[in-house]
Amino acid sequence: MxxxxxxxxxxxxxxxxxxxxxxSGVSKRSARLAYCGLFALFLVLxxxxxxxxxxxxxxIPWINDFSSTPSKEWFQTDAVLRVSLGNFLFFVIFALIMxxxxxxxxxxxxxxxxxxxxxxxxxxxxxxxxxFVPNIVITIYETLCKFGSGVFxxxxxxxxxxxxxxxxxxxVEKDEQKWYIALLSISVVCYLAAFAFCGVLFHWFNPSGQxxxxxxxxxxxSMILAFAxxxxxLHPQVNGSLLPAxxxxxxxxxxxxxxxxxxxxxxxxxGLHNHSAVSLSxxxxxxxxxxxxxxxxxxxxxxxxxxxxxxxxxxxxxxxxLPSKDVENSKEDGKKDKEKKEEARxxxxxxxxxxxxxxLASMYSAMLLTGWTSSSSNSDELVDVGWTSVWVRICTExxxxxxxxxxxxxxxxxxxxxxS
Numbered sequence: 001m002x003x004x005x006x007x008x009x010x011x012x013x014x015x016x017x018x019x020x021x022x023x024s025g026v027s028k029r030s031a032r033l034a035y036c037g038l039f040a041l042f043l044v045l046x047x048x049x050x051x052x053x054x055x056x057x058x059x060i061p062w063i064n065d066f067s068s069t070p071s072k073e074w075f076q077t078d079a080v081l082r083v084s085l086g087n088f089l090f091f092v093i094f095a096l097i098m099x100x101x102x103x104x105x106x107x108x109x110x111x112x113x114x115x116x117x118x119x120x121x122x123x124x125x126x127x128x129x130x131x132f133v134p135n136i137v138i139t140i141y142e143t144l145c146k147f148g149s150g151v152f153x154x155x156x157x158x159x160x161x162x163x164x165x166x167x168x169x170x171x172v173e174k175d176e177q178k179w180y181i182a183l184l185s186i187s188v189v190c191y192l193a194a195f196a197f198c199g200v201l202f203h204w205f206n207p208s209g210q211x212x213x214x215x216x217x218x219x220x221x222s223m224i225l226a227f228a229x230x231x232x233x234l235h236p237q238v239n240g241s242l243l244p245a246x247x248x249x250x251x252x253x254x255x256x257x258x259x260x261x262x263x264x265x266x267x268x269x270x271g272l273h274n275h276s277a278v279s280l281s282x283x284x285x286x287x288x289x290x291x292x293x294x295x296x297x298x299x300x301x302x303x304x305x306x307x308x309x310x311x312x313x314x315x316x317x318x319x320x321x322l323p324s325k326d327v328e329n330s331k332e333d334g335k336k337d338k339e340k341k342e343e344a345r346x347x348x349x350x351x352x353x354x355x356x357x358x359x360l361a362s363m364y365s366a367m368l369l370t371g372w373t374s375s376s377s378n379s380d381e382l383v384d385v386g387w388t389s390v391w392v393r394i395c396t397e398x399x400x401x402x403x404x405x406x407x408x409x410x411x412x413x414x415x416x417x418x419x420s
Contacts, residue, residue, distance in 0.1 A: 031113040042087040053079035077370045084366035086127030091359040098351035148363035153396040164244040190246035197253045204271045212269035222256040225401045259393035
């Protein structure tokens with residue numbers, strides 16, 4: 001018995017030591033990958049609690065404080081939002097702590113890359129504490145999530161644009177005919193897919209016998225924007241390419257579909273309100289885009305792009321002239337300062353922006369996992385969030401189009417500025 005107890009203790013200690021060494025090794029290689037792993041853990045925990053938390057939350061008096069017990073779906077939505085709020089606060093706190101970190105001599109740099117056991121404890125405590133806050137806090141957070149999700153969608157666009165331009169430039173630099181043919185082929189396929197998808201949207205969201213002028217307007221605008229992208233990109237005075245234009249056209253069509261599918265179930269022009277398979281596919285696509293955006297932003301944060309790079313250090317000023325008797329002391333101090341500056345390597349990306357990406361992704365993931373449903377309702381049957389979600393996504397599509405067009409015409413509008 002004693003031997004078995006001793007063996008169990010050794011196994012537990014070895015496992016704990018192994019986990020600690022693995023976490024330390026991962027953080028030394030790249031803290032960004034470790035944060036991606038933490039975000040993945042948040043997604044799994046949100047999904048699991050969303051499925052199994054109903055019987056537990058039903059017994060908590062400060063959560064189930066309604067005159068009549070809400071439906072199972074209400075508790076599932078509430079659980080996901082509470083986990084999301086804890087994850088959101090974790091990354092917001094670290095974003096605030098890391099403001100102004102410019103070199104690796106800063107003590108906060110060690111917090112960003114290490115102390116993973118402490119950070120995991122803080123993360124877990126924040127999530128647990130969110131189950132003790134009143135429902136009004138969750139309702140407010142849910143409302144903020146709708147707009148935070150819109151901001152994250154715009155960040156997705158910026159990341160997507162950066163990726164597309166890098167992809168296009170890499171193939172153009174090869175300066176071989178086969179790569180030009182590949183670029184043209186992919187662009188044509190994407191444009192065909194975008195217009196074909198818009199045709200399907202007309203079939204889904206413009207049922208016969210219904211007056212669906214608003215849906216027709218949304219879909220038609222997506223087609224007009226796709227055509228405008230191609231015209232502007234091919235203009236001789238614009239340094240554009242069909243590849244980014246075609247992929248952005250597909251992305252805008254997807255955002256249009258995402259907005260239209262969020263219309264209330266009772267709305268006659270929403271032809272997909274009874275198709276659960278479509279909702280599942282929308283969830284999978286949305287989560288895939290979220291994970292890819294978070295992972296790409298984490299990896300790409302190692303580059304020196306202006307979008308992800310840290311704030312530049314202030315320029316050094318000339319030192320005032322010193323009296324002759326202080327020259328020797330000043331030289332010694334200067335040598336020490338020079339040695340410190342040589343040792344202080346600058347950080348390669350903005351830690352604050354990095355954590356904000358994860359905070360916004362937490363909001364967007366909560367909306368995806370809950371199907372953009374409301375936690376403030378205590379009715380027996382939940383309905384989609386409705387027009388708020390529709391307009392958030394449609395406006396995101398239009399802002400996406402405006403942002404992409406601006407990247408094309410900015411060098412013409414502001415010729416004195418340098419655009420890399």
